[in-house]
Amino acid sequence: VASAFSPPLAISLGDPAGIGPEVLAKCWDNRASFDLPPFVAIGDPRSIDAVWDGPIEVIDDPGQADSAFDVGLPLIQLPAAAADIPGHPSTEGAHCSLVSLELAVGLARSGSAAAVVTGPVSKEQLYGIGFAHPGQTEFVAERCGVASANVAMMLAGPTLRTVPVTTHLPLGAVPGELNSALIESRGRAVLRGLQRTFGIADPRLAVAGLNPHAGESGALSSEEIEIIEPAIAALRSEGWRVTGPHPADTLFHASARANYDAALCMYHDQALIPVKALHFEEAVNVTLGLPIVRTAPDHGTAFDIAGQDRADPRPMAAAIRMAAKCAAFRFEAV
Amino acid sequence: VASAFSPPLAISLGDPAGIGPEVLAKCWDNRASFDLPPFVAIGDPRSIDAVWDGPIEVIDDPGQADSAFDVGLPLIQLPAAAADIPGHPSTEGAHCSLVSLELAVGLARSGSAAAVVTGPVSKEQLYGIGFAHPGQTEFVAERCGVASANVAMMLAGPTLRTVPVTTHLPLGAVPGELNSALIESRGRAVLRGLQRTFGIADPRLAVAGLNPHAGESGALSSEEIEIIEPAIAALRSEGWRVTGPHPADTLFHASARANYDAALCMYHDQALIPVKALHFEEAVNVTLGLPIVRTAPDHGTAFDIAGQDRADPRPMAAAIRMAAKCAAFRFEAV
Numbered sequence: 242v243a244s245a246f247s248p249p250l251a252i253s254l255g256d257p258a259g260i261g262p263e264v265l266a267k268c269w270d271n272r273a274s275f276d277l278p279p280f281v282a283i284g285d286p287r288s289i290d291a292v293w294d295g296p297i298e299v300i301d302d303p304g305q306a307d308s309a310f311d312v313g314l315p316l317i318q319l320p321a322a323a324a325d326i327p328g329h330p331s332t333e334g335a336h337c338s339l340v341s342l343e344l345a346v347g348l349a350r351s352g353s354a355a356a357v358v359t360g361p362v363s364k365e366q367l368y369g370i371g372f373a374h375p376g377q378t379e380f381v382a383e384r385c386g387v388a389s390a391n392v393a394m395m396l397a398g399p400t401l402r403t404v405p406v407t408t409h410l411p412l413g414a415v416p417g418e419l420n421s422a423l424i425e426s427r428g429r430a431v432l433r434g435l436q437r438t439f440g441i442a443d444p445r446l447a448v449a450g451l452n453p454h455a456g457e458s459g460a461l462s463s464e465e466i467e468i469i470e471p472a473i474a475a476l477r478s479e480g481w482r483v484t485g486p487h488p489a490d491t492l493f494h495a496s497a498r499a500n501y502d503a504a505l506c507m508y509h510d511q512a513l514i515p516v517k518a519l520h521f522e523e524a525v526n527v528t529l530g531l532p533i534v535r536t537a538p539d540h541g542t543a544f545d546i547a548g549q550d551r552a553d554p555r556p557m558a559a560a561i562r563m564a565a566k567c568a569a570f571r572f573e574a575v
Numbered sequence: 576v577a578s579a580f581s582p583p584l585a586i587s588l589g590d591p592a593g594i595g596p597e598v599l600a601k602c603w604d605n606r607a608s609f610d611l612p613p614f615v616a617i618g619d620p621r622s623i624d625a626v627w628d629g630p631i632e633v634i635d636d637p638g639q640a641d642s643a644f645d646v647g648l649p650l651i652q653l654p655a656a657a658a659d660i661p662g663h664p665s666t667e668g669a670h671c672s673l674v675s676l677e678l679a680v681g682l683a684r685s686g687s688a689a690a691v692v693t694g695p696v697s698k699e700q701l702y703g704i705g706f707a708h709p710g711q712t713e714f715v716a717e718r719c720g721v722a723s724a725n726v727a728m729m730l731a732g733p734t735l736r737t738v739p740v741t742t743h744l745p746l747g748a749v750p751g752e753l754n755s756a757l758i759e760s761r762g763r764a765v766l767r768g769l770q771r772t773f774g775i776a777d778p779r780l781a782v783a784g785l786n787p788h789a790g791e792s793g794a795l796s797s798e799e800i801e802i803i804e805p806a807i808a809a810l811r812s813e814g815w816r817v818t819g820p821h822p823a824d825t826l827f828h829a830s831a832r833a834n835y836d837a838a839l840c841m842y843h844d845q846a847l848i849p850v851k852a853l854h855f856e857e858a859v860n861v862t863l864g865l866p867i868v869r870t871a872p873d874h875g876t877a878f879d880i881a882g883q884d885r886a887d888p889r890p891m892a893a894a895i896r897m898a899a900k901c902a903a904f905r906f907e908a909v
Contacts, residue, residue: 411786411796412842413750452745453843462745490847494855508746509787510845513824515852521828 247278247572248355249306249315250564251348253341254284255360257325257334259542260552265360266293267554268561269314275558278565281306281315281354284341288325288334289314292548303353317344327548335366342377346384349533355572356534356564357381360557361542375409377537378528385531392530393430395503396513396539397563398520401493402439402503404431404529405512415508416451416464424448424472428505432481434529435502440570447492447501448473448485449511455488469507493519522555525563534571536564581612581906582689583640583649584898585682587675588618589694591659591668593876594886599694600627601888602895603648609892612899615640615649615688618675622659622668623648626882637687651678661882669700676711680718683867689906690868690898691715694891695876709743711871712862719865726864727764729837730847730873731897732854735827736773736837738765738863739846749842750785750798758782758806762839766815768863769836774904781826781835782807782819783845789822803841827853856889859897868905870898 255261265282266289268275282289286297296313300306309315319340325331342362348354359377374380379389395404406427407418428446435444448469450456456465469486476483484501491497492504493515506512516524517539526537538556546552589595599616600623602609616623620631630647634640643649653674659665676696682688693711708714713723729738740761741752762780769778782803784790790799803820810817818835825831826838827849840846850858851873860871872890880886 409787409791409795411750411790411798413747413796413798416745416747453743456745457743461743462747464745464747489844490851491855493848493852496855510823511848514827514845514848517824518827518849518852521825521830 247568248353249303249310250278250280250356250358250561250568251303251345251354252280252282252358252561253338253345253360254282254288255341256330256338256363256366256542257285257288258327258330258547259361259363259544260547261360261542262288263292263547263550263552264538264554264557265289266295266314267552268558270295271554271558275562277558277561279307279310279315280358280561281317283317283319283345285319285325285337286316289316291325291327292550303348319344328544330363330366330542330544332366332370335363335370338362339367339370339372342380343384346381346533349535350385355568356536358557358560358564359535359537361538361540363542363544381528381535382531385533387531391426391430392528393427393434395431395434395527395529396516396524397527398516398524400495401498401516401519403506403512403516404503405506405509407508409509412508419451419464419468419507421468421472421475424469424505425475428472428476428481428483430530431503431505432476438527438529438534438567438570439502441502443482444503445482445484445501446476447487447504448483449489449492449504449506450486451507453488453490455486522553523559524556525560527563527567534564534567536560536567581902582687583637583644584612584614584690584692584895584902585637585679585688586614586616586692586895587672587679587694588616588622589675590664590672590697590700590876591619591622592661592664592881593695593697593878594881595694595876596622597626597881597884597886598872598888598891599623600629600648601886602892604629605888605892609896611892611895613641613644613649614692614895615651617651617653617679619653619659619671620650623650625659625661626884637682653678662878664697664700664876664878666700666704669697669704672696673701673704673706676714677718680715680867683869684719689902690870692891692894692898693869693871695872695874697876697878715862715869716865719867721865725760725764726862727761727768729765729768729861729863730850730858731861732850732858734829735832735850735853737840737846737850738837739840739843741842743843746842753785753798753802753841755802755806755809758803758839759809762806762810762817764864765837765839766810772861772863772868772901772904773836775836777816778837779816779818779835780810780837780839781821782817782839783823783826783841784820785841787822787824789820856887857893858890859894861897861901868898868901870894870901
């Protein structure tokens with residue numbers, strides 16, 4: 242993983258009343274068996290104290306994380322406000338999650354952190370304090386000076402990586418939102434991301450169809466012919482290795498997966514169903530198209546189980562490992 | 576599996592120019608390692624001879640299949656027409672596939688066969704000879720005197736069974752086709768099918784949402800609240816164990832699958848993506864709602880590889896084993 246001379250990973254704790262603090266503390270506890278590199282948490286230490294009795298090493302500078310990591314969970318402390326109660330989100334907690342995110346991104350941008358891993362936030366709580374982005378990804382993109390249209394959300398597991406072209410839309414609105422330019426730009430972001438962030442020199446992209454059996458050559462529906470095929474042709478003309486449109490139902494078994502490095506999917510569930518069916522505890526969100534490496538565990542705040550010692554730390558551990566691996570590719574590429 | 580005194584399974588060979596004859600012959604070759612009960616093929620023996628040099632035992636009556644099965648592949652011969660050439664579908668082949676299907680269904684209806692397994696046909700070829708049903712399933716339903724609205728197509732693998740409410744529709748047409756009555760009747764067909772065909776006394780049905788995150792409680796879209804929830808409530812009021820609507824992306828990992836016996840999905844790929852991702856070589860189509868047991872391997876004629884000894888017999892073997900298992904439940908239930 243990252244060498245001893247690399248900066249640590251910066252991890253925003255997310256909402257202090259969610260399971261973010263608990264899963265990160267469990268990651269530190271299991272850092273050896275989970276094979277985790279040094280990281281520094283950013284947030285309110287009381288949110289960890291409330292759910293964990295292990296040692297916290299408050300530090301001022303990410304450069305101290307490496308030596309502190311053997312002693313306790315390194316943490317950069319945010320200005321304290323009211324007490325955090327697990328499972329009970331508050332306005333102050335929402336502010337804390339936002340400041341934590343902002344600081345983590347800043348550390349990665351400045352090179353003081355190798356990558357950012359973001360803990361789960363509550364969008365509802367963030368909207369309540371005036372947060373104007375759809376989610377953390379768009380906020381991170383803005384802070385990095387990248388238009389959110391040019392980033393792509395990848396869900397990556399050990400044997401499958403997928404990227405949805407459209408995300409949180411009603412299913413019926415998907416066909417109307419799709420167009421060749423959008424598929425083309427997402428496809429390009431994924432292909433470049435596979436190069437820069439995953440170290441794949443000549444990546445292979447499989448593009449899924451929208452309709453059952455990829456529209457049956459136009460007999461069932463025409464989006465494949467009118468929208469998807471031109472986007473594939475455009476990407477191919479740039480020299481990229483792109484195939485499709487493939488029927489989605491036969492795109493995700495083992496021998497099909499062997500033919501591509503990522504699958505570009507037309508809608509949210511087409512992308513997420515197969516990765517989560519195959520790799521639920523190891524699926525990691527990776528934001529492609531940013532100047533920094535950013536990953537996240539693929540779960541929410543889970544307020545309903547926060548503070549009950551029931552949260553599974555494996556998705557956070559997978560996100561940390563993935564961030565370290567991708568950061569190493571970036572540094573090699575430089 | 577089926578006892579020595581049960582009638583054999585009747586297997587229609589499907590289109591003689593497709594891979595049906597080859598995969599069935601390979602099944603007979605591997606009948607011991609695949610753990611297959613006695614079966615009788617129905618079709619033109621030349622379509623098997625063209626791709627296989629093993630012994631065929633032509634019989635007149637399914638009752639002879641049991642003793643013939645040790646000697647060769649038992650087959651009830653259809654009136655011969657022109658020669659079959661693998662990979663080259665013909666009008667005569669289409670007629671043959673239809674007569675084969677009709678005879679297999681008739682044998683099961685009369686009790687001379689324990690169940691029907693249908694080999695792959697070419698819909699295009701069948702439409703060319705005036706076939707007026709969307710597919711084999713609707714034909715079988717009609718021959719059994721069941722309205723096709725009351726049958727349900729299940730895709731079943733070792734750890735996951737799914738049923739789509741809508742099937743071969745353009746994705747954009749799915750929301751408009753969904754209504755509570757349809758979901759309710761499909762759900763009821765699945766629940767009764769789990770009882771009759773899978774021997775599950777008090778089956779559990781999980782119903783998927785249509786939209787990402789099951790519509791986010793109405794914030795994203797309202798089909799879950801307006802269409803799906805009333806259907807679930809109606810089924811529950813009849814005493815069935817039904818949950819949902821569940822976000823589809825988190826419905827198919829191992830611990831989620833432990834909570835239900837079948838998942839009712841809103842559209843084709845929502846149902847088929849997870850089963851095929853997890854169980855590609857073992858996914859079997861099971862038609863629920865019929866007075867007979869009918870299964871089918873989940874693949875097509877594959878004309879492009881017919882006659883090249885490349886076809887994988889495992890899906891046909893899985894369909895045969897599943898038919899035998901379901902037939903045994905039926906006989907027990909009687």
